[in-house]
Amino acid sequence: xxxxxxxxxxxxxxxxxxxxxxxxxxxxxxxxxxxxxxxxxxxxxxxxxxxxxxxxxxxxxxxxxxxxxxxxxxxxxxxxxxxxxxxxxxxxxxxxxxxxxxxxxxxxxxxxxxxxxxxxxxxxxxxxxxxxxxxxxxxxxxxxxxxxxxxxxxxxxxxxxxxxxxxxxxxxxxxxxxxxxxxxxx
Numbered sequence: 060x061x062x063x064x065x066x067x068x069x070x071x072x073x074x075x076x077x078x079x080x081x082x083x084x085x086x087x088x089x090x091x092x093x094x095x096x097x098x099x100x101x102x103x104x105x106x107x108x109x110x111x112x113x114x115x116x117x118x119x120x121x122x123x124x125x126x127x128x129x130x131x132x133x134x135x136x137x138x139x140x141x142x143x144x145x146x147x148x149x150x151x152x153x154x155x156x157x158x159x160x161x162x163x164x165x166x167x168x169x170x171x172x173x174x175x176x177x178x179x180x181x182x183x184x185x186x187x188x189x190x191x192x193x194x195x196x197x198x199x200x201x202x203x204x205x206x207x208x209x210x211x212x213x214x215x216x217x218x219x220x221x222x223x224x225x226x227x228x229x230x231x232x233x234x235x236x237x238x239x240x241x242x243x244x245x
Contacts, residue, residue, distance in 0.1 A: 066234050067093060071136055073143045073159050075150040075208055076168035077200055079179035081217050081225060085168060086144035088226045093233075096141040100149060103131045112146075121148075129155045136162040147200070151207050160212070166229055167211035172198055174218040 072089065074082040083099055090097035101112055104127055108115060115124045128146060132155050135143055143163070150156050150165070159165050170178075175197055208214075213232050217225050 067140075068164055068233065069140055071138070071140050071143055071163040072229075072233065073136075073145060073163040073165045074168055075145055075159075075165055075211050076147065076217075077170065077175055077197070077204060077208075078147045079175040079177075079197075080147075080168040080170045081178070081222065082144035082168055084222055085217070085225050085229065086142050088222055089229055090142040092226055092230055093142065097144070098135055098141055099144045100128060100132050100135065101144075101146050103135065104128055104146075107131060125149075125152055128152075133158050147204070150211070151204060156207070156210065160210070164213065164233065165211035166232070167208040167214045168225070169205075169208070169214050169216045169218075171218040172201060175201075 072093070072095070074086050074089075076082055086099065087097050089095075104115070104124070105111060108127060110118075112124065115127070125148065128149055129152055132143070132145060132149060135141075136158055145159075150159065172194070176194060179193070179197070213229070215225055215228050215232065220228075
């Protein structure tokens with residue numbers, strides 16, 4: 060069997076997008092498809108701090124959470140190539156985004172409002188949706204964040220698409236990106 064990684068860029072694949080865009084589910088499947096390790100930055104923050112993200116937001120504030128998230132993502136980007144799912148706000152931080160864009164290939168999993176709301180459950184894991192109308196909050200987040208997510212290297216629209224389709228699309232785009240980088244043509 061051929062090495063699936065030999066046809067991919069020798070960089071970490073970083074998934075960005077709003078909560079509900081599929082970063083964790085797609086990331087796990089993509090890691091399986093590529094033979095790479097999957098890492099979720101939110102899980103790593105929880106592991107390193109010993110507390111939930113909701114607790115960090117409540118006790119220390121979003122700024123403290125973002126600082127820890129940035130530290131962990133920068134550290135992860137120095138590891139061997141893997142698939143990294145980031146929290147919805149990680150790519151918004153200019154320092155984190157700069158490191159992702161310079162050391163990895165970023166993929167924005169773009170979803171429309173209906174798809175996001177269908178996928179997201181208002182739980183304690185989603186501190187940004189805890190106070191107010193989730194649809195209004197999500198629309199505001201889309202308005203603020205989508206122009207920044209658009210700076211990612213690749214964009215895949217995930218609305219109304221199966222997980223398998225999205226993973227295949229990301230994989231195809233990554234292999235095309237690799238051919239472009241190594242041969243100068245797509």
